[in-house]
Amino acid sequence: MPIVRVEIARGVASVEQKKAVIRRMTEVLVEELGRDPDYVFVLIDEVDTDNWGRKGRSLTDLWGEREG
Amino acid sequence: MPIVRVEIARGVASVEQKKAVIRRMTEVLVEELGRDPDYVFVLIDEVDTDNWGRKGRSLTDLWGEREG
């Protein structure tokens, strides 16, 4: 029954990495809470770095500066 | 005042079907809870099948196998 929602910045995860995240997060809920994997949903939301802010600035700006 | 958020896999609903979902979900809240439709928001979030997991696997893989 659990629903897991993972929000990450777009571009930080490949398709293979997302599969690993889905697999391992399901395992956590099966092993720790005894849930039925058939009803464990894991949803990944990839957010543009223009649309994610920290310290009052977008990740586009923060990460751009860091790589600058 | 109610907010309804519907998450579906991308590709399972046409524009017309989404209109029907918006219309009927609004009706449910107006008829069952007496809410003012002017302030009933219905948001539909379409999630890529790479980004939706069940049984520890992505829908891309699960549905691909089923159609395989």
Next chain:
Amino acid sequence: MPIVRVEIARGVASVEQKKAVIRRMTEVLVEELGRDPDYVFVLIDEVDTDNWGRKGRSLTDLWGEREG
């Protein structure tokens, strides 16, 4: 597979009304999008009126004034 999340102000729905909302919202997705009801999740989130704002004011204040 769909997940429906309904946010309403705390106090506007009885247990019976919430059952009707769960039943009818599931019907909408089964009838309009052909989804399997076994995997349709409907979650209701009841929000305190201190914690819900519209027009820059809490519902506690807005509704209090209306009934005043």
Next chain:
Amino acid sequence: MPIVRVEIARGVASVEQKKAVIRRMTEVLVEELGRDPDYVFVLIDEVDTDNWGRKGRSLTDLWGEREG
């Protein structure tokens, strides 16, 4: 620590306006609740007007009529 999620219709905000929203929402939480900006996340979710309904109709239809 706070997380702010802003849902807006796609197309109503430019990149510069989104930066202003991120900056000012962070300021609100720093000034009103004394939170550390380093851990204030602001996420903006832009929703297609086909996928946002009010009064039982999509914004595409409502706004199309208004401009018609």
Next chain:
Amino acid sequence: MPIVRVEIARGVASVEQKKAVIRRMTEVLVEELGRDPDYVFVLIDEVDTDNWGRKGRSLTDLWGEREG
């Protein structure tokens, strides 16, 4: 039309502070994006510190240590 959702740890905001957050967040969207305040929803979700984790530990533990 915008919906703002603010998640904060339970206990960090008084009723008055929440009113200020609702007011000012509405102002940001009215002033920066020209939205109609009548349709700006601001929802505050207060999360128990047992249910909020950072660095792999709950805030109850992290903050308990800091005050220890």
Next chain:
Amino acid sequence: MPIVRVEIARGVASVEQKKAVIRRMTEVLVEELGRDPDYVFVLIDEVDTDNWGRKGRSLTDLWGEREG
């Protein structure tokens, strides 16, 4: 930067189990996506079984029947 939100039915997890879920979910994102644990948030939302529906019925009814 990632935010993980875990929705579970109220009552299925003890405080210790929630700590394990927070710890292990953080590890998944650190190990699979190389994220900095300092900025990985894990939020657990415990939903009343009256407020969670599957197959058009509340978990209170479904689980009550199962244990009946």
